[in-house]
Amino acid sequence: MRRLPVYLLLDTSGSMFGEPIEAVKTGVQLLISTLRSDPYALETAYISIITFDSSAQQVVPLTEISAFQQPNVNASGCTALGEALSLLAKRVDAEIVKTTADVKGDWKPIVFIMTDGEPTDDLDKGIRDFKQKKFGVVVACAAGRGAKVETLKKITENVVQLDTADSGTISAFFKWVSASVSTGSQKVEDAHGDVTTMSELPPPPPEINIIA
Numbered sequence: 001m002r003r004l005p006v007y008l009l010l011d012t013s014g015s016m017f018g019e020p021i022e023a024v025k026t027g028v029q030l031l032i033s034t035l036r037s038d039p040y041a042l043e044t045a046y047i048s049i050i051t052f053d054s055s056a057q058q059v060v061p062l063t064e065i066s067a068f069q070q071p072n073v074n075a076s077g078c079t080a081l082g083e084a085l086s087l088l089a090k091r092v093d094a095e096i097v098k099t100t101a102d103v104k105g106d107w108k109p110i111v112f113i114m115t116d117g118e119p120t121d122d123l124d125k126g127i128r129d130f131k132q133k134k135f136g137v138v139v140a141c142a143a144g145r146g147a148k149v150e151t152l153k154k155i156t157e158n159v160v161q162l163d164t165a166d167s168g169t170i171s172a173f174f175k176w177v178s179a180s181v182s183t184g185s186q187k188v189e190d191a192h193g194d195v196t197t198m199s200e201l202p203p204p205p206p207e208i209n210i211i212a
Contacts, residue, residue, distance in 0.1 A: 003106045004044045004188050004195075005062055005096055006181050009084045011115040012051040015146060016075040016165070020116060023167035027174030028070060034178040035065045040185035042066060044107075047181075048091065052084035053077035062095040081119035082126030085155070089129040108136035108194040110184055111156075112177050116143040116165045118151060127154055136184075136195045141173055141208075149211050158198045159211040172207035 010024055028049070035041040042065050049060040054077030060068065092109060099105035119126075140152035144165035152159045162169040180201040187195055195201070204210065 002044070002104050002188065003046045003062075003097070004181075004185055005092075005106055005109040006045055006047050006184075007062075007088055007091075007109055007111045008047065008049045008177070009081075009088060009111065009113040010049060010051050010073070011053075011079060011081070011117065011143070012073050012075050012077075013053045013079040013117060013120075014076050015079075015117050018075075019167055020143065020165040020170060021073065021075040023165075023170035024114075024174075025070070025073060026167070027170055027177075030171065031174050031178045031181075032065060032068050032070070034175075035181055038182045038185065040189045041182050044185045044189055045181050048095070050084050050087055050091070052080045054080060056080050056084035056087045058087060058091055062091070078120035079115065079117045080121045081113075081115055082121040082123040084113075085123075085126030085130040089133050092133050092135075107188045108134055108196070110136045110181070110195055111138040112180075113138070113140040113152070113155065114143055114173065115141070115147050115152075117146045118148055123151070123154070130155065137197060137201065139180075139198065139201075142211075143170065143173070153211075160204060161209045161211055162207060163209070169207045172205045176202070176204045176208060 059071035138156040
């Protein structure tokens with residue numbers, strides 16, 4: 001079976017402490033419980049979570065929805081977004097089944113990146129590693145005004161912004177991510193091909209501004 005891999009890169013730096021990180025935890029729970037009630041997602045979507053603070057770690061390897069276990073995440077430290085992108089590239093190499101003459105590999109991974117600040121490490125190296133891999137749609141989310149849209153535009157043309165990083169807007173973001181994964185799962189299940197553009201995702205709610 002061809003899987004639809006979904007990677008979430010989540011900022012767990014010190015500035016996310018308190019309400020934002022609690023909202024992220026609730027958002028991940030909401031995402032998984034929503035997808036568990038979707039037969040398409042249950043069949044094809046696999047989720048991985050990479051967090052980044054002073055370093056990057058994969059806290060959930062690529063896992064089918066039914067077996068997903070909520071990771072315990074805390075907010076502290078700096079914002080190693082560059083390292084998170086490099087780690088993503090490594091994990092994609094290790095976890096994704098490639099298409100060969102005999103085997104239809106996995107669909108191209110969908111990636112959601114959420115950060116509330118500026119990277120404190122070597123972002124350019126991370127972007128170089130990241131750009132060497134093939135992804136489907138990649139969406140970067142600037143949560144609040146501390147994250148610069150111009151920085152995220154270097155990673156992907158699909159950038160969205162939340163006016164604030166509070167529980168209401170973060171929850172709206174995760175609801176949209178779940179709707180996007182559901183849509184993507186249905187699309188690949190019907191064999192319509194990879195999800196590669198924002199236009200193939202559901203329109204985001206009013207809390208999420210698309211940066212053109």
